[in-house]
Amino acid sequence: MLARAMTEPGDAVPGGRRAQRAWTLITGGGGVSDEALLADFFAGNSRAFGELVSRHQRLVHALVRRYVSRPEDAADLAQAAFLRAFAAVRRSLGRQGGTQTGLFRAWLVRIAVNVGKNHARDIGRWRFESAEVLAEAPAAGPDAVALLERAEQRRRVRAAMACLSARQREVVTLRVDGGLAFKEVAAALRITENNAKVHFHHAVRRLKAAMEGEEG
Amino acid sequence: MSAPNFTHCAEMEALLAERASGPLEAADAAALSRHLLGCAPCQAAAGHWETLFSLVALAPPTLKEEAALRDLPARTLLAWRLREDRFRRLPALVAAGLLAAAAVVFVLWHSPQQAVGGSAPLAMAVETPSAAEAEWTLDGTSSELDDVDAAEPASEDATLDDGLALEGDGAFFLGDSG
Numbered sequence: 001m002l003a004r005a006m007t008e009p010g011d012a013v014p015g016g017r018r019a020q021r022a023w024t025l026i027t028g029g030g031g032v033s034d035e036a037l038l039a040d041f042f043a044g045n046s047r048a049f050g051e052l053v054s055r056h057q058r059l060v061h062a063l064v065r066r067y068v069s070r071p072e073d074a075a076d077l078a079q080a081a082f083l084r085a086f087a088a089v090r091r092s093l094g095r096q097g098g099t100q101t102g103l104f105r106a107w108l109v110r111i112a113v114n115v116g117k118n119h120a121r122d123i124g125r126w127r128f129e130s131a132e133v134l135a136e137a138p139a140a141g142p143d144a145v146a147l148l149e150r151a152e153q154r155r156r157v158r159a160a161m162a163c164l165s166a167r168q169r170e171v172v173t174l175r176v177d178g179g180l181a182f183k184e185v186a187a188a189l190r191i192t193e194n195n196a197k198v199h200f201h202h203a204v205r206r207l208k209a210a211m212e213g214e215e216g
Numbered sequence: 217m218s219a220p221n222f223t224h225c226a227e228m229e230a231l232l233a234e235r236a237s238g239p240l241e242a243a244d245a246a247a248l249s250r251h252l253l254g255c256a257p258c259q260a261a262a263g264h265w266e267t268l269f270s271l272v273a274l275a276p277p278t279l280k281e282e283a284a285l286r287d288l289p290a291r292t293l294l295a296w297r298l299r300e301d302r303f304r305r306l307p308a309l310v311a312a313g314l315l316a317a318a319a320v321v322f323v324l325w326h327s328p329q330q331a332v333g334g335s336a337p338l339a340m341a342v343e344t345p346s347a348a349e350a351e352w353t354l355d356g357t358s359s360e361l362d363d364v365d366a367a368e369p370a371s372e373d374a375t376l377d378d379g380l381a382l383e384g385d386g387a388f389f390l391g392d393s394g
Contacts, residue, residue, distance in 0.1 A: 050289040057288050075284035079292045157271040175238035176272050204233045208222050211268050
């Protein structure tokens, strides 16, 4: 399984390592809910802001990376997504006096996807490169055949990805890049969970056929 | 090249694909784990599915991206504070703009009254046509003359009569007809 640790509390809390350790003690190392941290932040505790960003930054970064042409732009898009999510939550707090559990993460994912899509629309680009494009250099020797075979599979899978509908591609990449559950994928794309699964399995059928040797 | 076999037990294929791409529901994950313990072909198929999704995945973040990620909480907080400062200053900026606009309106509003009182009218007030301009106007077509008649007082008396009505309306101040 493509295991990805998307929640890494305490990556970088403003205020230095000592402050970070103290904050970890206060929060129990991630045991505090997002909503409690939000309330804490809007009450004036800026450390809660850092904790929230640290907690979700890998997820948001992974989601927006697919939409940037230069890797260094991903951090800028992630920042934009966080700012919009905080502003949206504050508006919600103002209207309703509170947020539901899990709502911040759901909004953050949706906003990150939209920020990424808007950026991609502006620059007209979507990334197909797989994990090993840069890692695998042409080689000779006993592994050369395996590498060539893998390079050929990758070419076919990329071609098949390019032929998927935009929705199918989004569902697959939200699963693969963000490690999102189908429920979260559905919420991010504003479709039903069943619909997300249908898109996923249609896409997977084509990707599988491409890897088995049929052109996508 | 031999084609990878993704399917041995057809009922497990969907779960194998879902598990290789992301999290499963707890019940599905448990059922699949139990099945995989006793099914070697499905274990091999699970490996093929993982290979497939590794071809879809992006490369891991570079060192530069990791460095940018480490800075993200601090720089996002800074950006938030700058944004908040802008929002806090916005009402003051709007109020200052409104005050400035009100001051300009006030000055324009009161200048014509000063002109009626004897001081020189504002340069932007409409000027009465000079004699040469009047001649040119008279040379115009009848419709042009009608327009002029409609827009301007026909006599000195009319100007004076209208002067009361026009008093205080700087935008339509006709100035000294002298």
